[in-house]
Amino acid sequence: MGKLGDMMNKAKQMAKGHPDQADKGVASAERTLDERTGDKYDARTDKAADTVRRSYRDDGTSER
Template structure:
């Protein structure tokens, strides 16, 4: 069993908390990098949500190009 499988099993049933954690971590990274890597952070957040089964629309539009 891979580490990702273990994490998924542990987080099963806690999708709301997982999604909040992914958002909070992404916001912290954006703050520390002053938004320089916002596009990459958003992509990583989306991929994590897909991996953990919390890939519903968060209602936030993507940042405009060039930001």
């Protein structure tokens, strides 16, 4: 696996160890994108944030 894949796996493992902090980061990124685009892509950013949260949540749930 390349360096990018290795970095992504490390980030995912860190997020699994600290899901509450990771949730805050995802929410912040989502909020920033929505603000900068004037909520034009709100539905897409919601879906992307939920996908990211599921990627590091062991039970597969999405909490906000």
